[in-house]
Amino acid sequence: MASRFNALKADAAWQKLWEDRRTFAARDDSPRPKSYVLEMFPYPSGRIHMGHVRNYTMGDVLARFRRMTGYEVLHPMGWDAFGMPAENAAMEKGVHPGGWTRDNIATMKAQLKRLGFALDWTRELATCEPDYYGHEQALFLHLYAAGLVYRKESPVNWDPVDMTVLANEQVIDGRGWRSGALVEKRKLSQWFLKITDFADELLDGLQSLDQWPDKVKLMQENWIGKSRGMKIRFQVSDGQPVEVFSTRPDTIFGASFVAVAADHPIAQAAALRDPEAQAFIDRCKQGGTTAAEIETQEKLGYDAGATATHPFTGLPMPVFIANFVLMEYGTGAVMGVPAHDQRDLDFARKYQLPVRRVVADGEHRDPLFEGDEAYTGGGQLVNSDFLDDMDVDAAKAAVIARGEADGWGEGTTVWRLRDWGVSRQRYWGTPIPIIHCEDCGAVPVSQDQLPVVLPEDVSFDVPGNPLDRHPTWKHVDCPTCGKSARRETDTLDTFADSSWYFIRFASQPKDKPFDKDVVAQWLPVGQYIGGVEHAILHLLYARFWTRALKRTGLIDVAEPFTGLFTQGMVTHETYKSSDGRWLGPAEVQDGVEIATGEAITVGRVEKMSKSKKNTVDPGPIVDQYGADAVRWFMLSDSPPERDLPWSEAGIEGSWRFVQRLWRLFDGLAEQAGTEGSDKALDRKLHQTIAGIAADVEALAFNKAVAKLYELTGMIEKAAPSASRTQAIRTLMRLVAPMVPHIAEEAWAANGGDGLIADAPWPEVDAALLVEDEVTVAVQVNGKLRDTLTLPKGTAREDAEAAALASANVQRAMEGKPPRKVIVVPDRLVNIVA
RNA sequence: GCGGACGUGGCGAAACCGGUAGACGCAGCCGACUUAAAAUCGGCUUCCGAACAGGAGUGCGGGUUCGAGUCCCGCCGUCCGCACCA
Numbered sequence: 001m002a003s004r005f006n007a008l009k010a011d012a013a014w015q016k017l018w019e020d021r022r023t024f025a026a027r028d029d030s031p032r033p034k035s036y037v038l039e040m041f042p043y044p045s046g047r048i049h050m051g052h053v054r055n056y057t058m059g060d061v062l063a064r065f066r067r068m069t070g071y072e073v074l075h076p077m078g079w080d081a082f083g084m085p086a087e088n089a090a091m092e093k094g095v096h097p098g099g100w101t102r103d104n105i106a107t108m109k110a111q112l113k114r115l116g117f118a119l120d121w122t123r124e125l126a127t128c129e130p131d132y133y134g135h136e137q138a139l140f141l142h143l144y145a146a147g148l149v150y151r152k153e154s155p156v157n158w159d160p161v162d163m164t165v166l167a168n169e170q171v172i173d174g175r176g177w178r179s180g181a182l183v184e185k186r187k188l189s190q191w192f193l194k195i196t197d198f199a200d201e202l203l204d205g206l207q208s209l210d211q212w213p214d215k216v217k218l219m220q221e222n223w224i225g226k227s228r229g230m231k232i233r234f235q236v237s238d239g240q241p242v243e244v245f246s247t248r249p250d251t252i253f254g255a256s257f258v259a260v261a262a263d264h265p266i267a268q269a270a271a272l273r274d275p276e277a278q279a280f281i282d283r284c285k286q287g288g289t290t291a292a293e294i295e296t297q298e299k300l301g302y303d304a305g306a307t308a309t310h311p312f313t314g315l316p317m318p319v320f321i322a323n324f325v326l327m328e329y330g331t332g333a334v335m336g337v338p339a340h341d342q343r344d345l346d347f348a349r350k351y352q353l354p355v356r357r358v359v360a361d362g363e364h365r366d367p368l369f370e371g372d373e374a375y376t377g378g379g380q381l382v383n384s385d386f387l388d389d390m391d392v393d394a395a396k397a398a399v400i401a402r403g404e405a406d407g408w409g410e411g412t413t414v415w416r417l418r419d420w421g422v423s424r425q426r427y428w429g430t431p432i433p434i435i436h437c438e439d440c441g442a443v444p445v446s447q448d449q450l451p452v453v454l455p456e457d458v459s460f461d462v463p464g465n466p467l468d469r470h471p472t473w474k475h476v477d478c479p480t481c482g483k484s485a486r487r488e489t490d491t492l493d494t495f496a497d498s499s500w501y502f503i504r505f506a507s508q509p510k511d512k513p514f515d516k517d518v519v520a521q522w523l524p525v526g527q528y529i530g531g532v533e534h535a536i537l538h539l540l541y542a543r544f545w546t547r548a549l550k551r552t553g554l555i556d557v558a559e560p561f562t563g564l565f566t567q568g569m570v571t572h573e574t575y576k577s578s579d580g581r582w583l584g585p586a587e588v589q590d591g592v593e594i595a596t597g598e599a600i601t602v603g604r605v606e607k608m609s610k611s612k613k614n615t616v617d618p619g620p621i622v623d624q625y626g627a628d629a630v631r632w633f634m635l636s637d638s639p640p641e642r643d644l645p646w647s648e649a650g651i652e653g654s655w656r657f658v659q660r661l662w663r664l665f666d667g668l669a670e671q672a673g674t675e676g677s678d679k680a681l682d683r684k685l686h687q688t689i690a691g692i693a694a695d696v697e698a699l700a701f702n703k704a705v706a707k708l709y710e711l712t713g714m715i716e717k718a719a720p721s722a723s724r725t726q727a728i729r730t731l732m733r734l735v736a737p738m739v740p741h742i743a744e745e746a747w748a749a750n751g752g753d754g755l756i757a758d759a760p761w762p763e764v765d766a767a768l769l770v771e772d773e774v775t776v777a778v779q780v781n782g783k784l785r786d787t788l789t790l791p792k793g794t795a796r797e798d799a800e801a802a803a804l805a806s807a808n809v810q811r812a813m814e815g816k817p818p819r820k821v822i823v824v825p826d827r828l829v830n831i832v833a
Numbered sequence: 834g835c836g837g838a839c840g841u842g843g844c845g846a847a848a849c850c851g852g853u854a855g856a857c858g859c860a861g862c863c864g865a866c867u868u869a870a871a872a873u874c875g876g877c878u879u880c881c882g883a884a885c886a887g888g889a890g891u892g893c894g895g896g897u898u899c900g901a902g903u904c905c906c907g908c909c910g911u912c913c914g915c916a917c918c919a
Contacts, residue, residue, distance in 0.1 A: 706857035777853040
């Protein structure tokens with residue numbers, strides 16, 4: 001009688017053995033072809049959550065599968081260990097960010113090991129340690145030397161209570177998310193990385209990424225936001241010319257006003273002489289920036305009291321200060337062409353400005369433009385002097401040519417992408433390796449002084465950046481002139497840390513960030529897996545950083561991630577008590593709140609979150625069901641790119657399947673020596689081998705799982721035979737990437753050679769992939785009436801004859817003669833009567 | 834507003850190039866084993882229908898085709914991203 005699979009015992013034993021033998025350590029000098037499988041490394045927030053488990057299980061299956069198919073696999077793990085939560089913990093609990101972070105790493109590492117992931121822990125890294133961020137400082141200085149880093153005054157969100165800069169995401173309704181204080185716009189000197197120098201290549205490079213989701217590529221494309229157009233300078237009645245940016249220079253004869261942003265010099269000048277203009281500007285700045293506010297906000301303008309001169313007609317146009325023009329985009333000024341831009345039309349109707357048609361819409365050619373809907377389509381130019389009868393593109397070119405010849409404008413490209421501001425007034429981050437000297441300015445720390453180590457003796461009892469308050473740390477001598485100087489106390493945005501960690505995984509010498517030749521062996525990452533929330537920032541920064549290192553000669557790869565996969569979230573039902581409190585799964589049983597005995601309401605299935613209390617901690621689940629059952633659940637049912645609803649019933653089902661496998665594996669010895677073959681089972685086995693391989697390569701784990709269920713069911717029902725024995729032995733290897741512990745246990749118990757983790761993927765007998773009999777559907781007028789079992793390759797006439805002979809078919813045809821018969825060989829016969 | 838994705842049983846889903854819709858799992862129902870329960874095993878499980886008669890059915894309405902979940906046109910809905918981008 002088969003025993004039960006003791007997951008707890010087996011998990012521990014195999015995990016220890018893999019670790020002792022360094023089974024999953026990647027060898028740089030291996031002769032095998034190399035494969036780099038990477039999941040986005042976690043922030044050490046405290047404990048592993050289900051999202052991590054899902055993410056790392058997917059990567060693990062692929063990594064283990066690649067090993068079995070003959071690759072030397074690099075599958076590393078590390079910690080994105082700098083960031084604000086550590087400082088928040090320091091302020092709330094009085095612990096040191098470093099201690100808090102390192103404790104979390106220890107906890108989470110143990111949790112990851114408990115899941116049996118095939119990770120190369122010899123390459124583990126944490127971005128908060130000097131042996132990582134010191135090399136990052138070296139790379140920063142390398143980019144600085146290459147002219148890709150600069151310093152500039154820039155407006156930031158300043159929280160006056162916490163005395164720190166906040167990221168845009170941390171400003172909620174104009175207030176700091178922690179302090180609740182009204183956030184101020186302050187100008188601070190900030191360090192920037194010149195990502196805009198790479199805008200064109202980052203955009204073009206997307207085209208080569210054919211193993212990335214289109215969605216992510218599109219998001220990056222929109223973020224980079226390339227628009228081609230023209231800068232046009234209009235003479236202004238009193239003062240400097242105003243330069244506008246337009247994507248539609250062809251419509252210039254329809255321009256009837258110029259609008260500038262509230263921060264524009266023209267607006268500022270108007271404010272000096274006109275208090276009402278100042279009042280209007282103040283009103284503009286009050287406006288919120290949330291989606292709803294922008295949606296409802298009225299387009300407002302204030303006549304700046306100046307006029308701009310049209311370059312062709314010489315006619316004057318009013319200049320408005322307008323609340324819808326952004327100083328940050330283009331030139332901070334636009335020309336208004338109401339007939340062919342909706343926003344301009346709204347504005348013109350409101351302030352009774354001329355609206356002149358200059359592009360024919362197919363029906364109308366006259367200058368008079370009626371209605372409140374702008375015509376933004378293409379067509380022939382009209383009412384436009386020398387542009388008349390040209391199409392839009394030709395007219396654009398013509399205006400640009402004239403502007404360039406006459407010196408009042410030029411064709412140009414404007415990007416939405418801004419340079420990357422990397423300064424953070426924070427303690428827990430990579431110190432920016434710069435020294436400020438009164439005489440020499442900003443001076444890079446010399447290479448032999450790296451790393452610039454974060455001091456550990458800091459306090460968090462006062463708001464603000466502890467580095468700035470530290471008694472000694474920032475006082476240093478200028479590396480150039482030796483006079484006393486001041487360290488930069490800002491730290492780097494943590495996105496810098498995650499922009500190159502995948503390179504450091506591939507190669508980690510002590511004396512430099514990485515070795516170019518070793519990196520070349522592993523990069524680019526073949527398959528990168530993580531959440532969509534990183535579709536823009538992290539993935540764009542990592543692409544930029546890689547390209548910057550390539551341009552400056554440190555590496556040879558341009559794109560860091562060949563394949564990208566964005567997995568869905570783990571979700572769970574939500575529960576609310578009768579009085580409207582969120583309840584956790586443990587507080588609920590059979591539709592009733594355990595504590596009160598009152599009925600609960602079951603809400604939507606949502607992303608696991610602490611606020612809705614619908615999280616499930618993987619820790620106790622793994623202890624209860626074993627790592628294999630949890631891994632199996634993570635791969636089952638939902639396609640990996642979609643959300644996966646966690647359920648108690650689901651994990652029970654996975655556990656039952658693990659036990660089913662064990663009954664087959666454990667019973668194998670009893671049938672040793674059984675003779676005879678089972679052709680149908682052989683066929684199913686080989687179809688499954690081929691099918692799983694294809695599914696795993698495509699990351700279609702849910703389909704692979706379904707095929708394994710089918711094969712398992714068929715083996716269970718099959719009579720003992722040599723085929724069945726062979727199928728069970730092969731099944732061990734087929735499930736090994738997904739449920740590695742039980743696979744190792746079964747492999748060892750049945751005399752397998754070495755570790756199953758090192759065993760080769762079973763070979764497919766191609767001859768067994770084809771069936772010799774097929775089921776052919778028989779339709780009459782497109783409706784299914786019968787199915788026939790025919791030898792594969794049956795001739796059309798024979799299939800047709802067999803179909804016509806069917807009693808069901810004859811009944812359906814009601815004695816009518818067949819008018820036409822369509823035969824799709826080995827699939828169907830359709831009789832049109 | 835712009836851009837994108839997706840709508841299939843009670844639920845998660847599958848269906849490769851237009852060819853038997855609902856594989857596989859969950860939940861449910863019936864049965865076997867058991868003193869009993871659990872575990873396990875067998876069967877059923879899209880809807881209407883007594884039916885292994887027949888009919889309907891992949892968000893809705895049209896179309897192309899011998900044949901449409903799949904292709905085309907028009908709607909409706911859900912989710913995601915961006916957002917006063919000139």
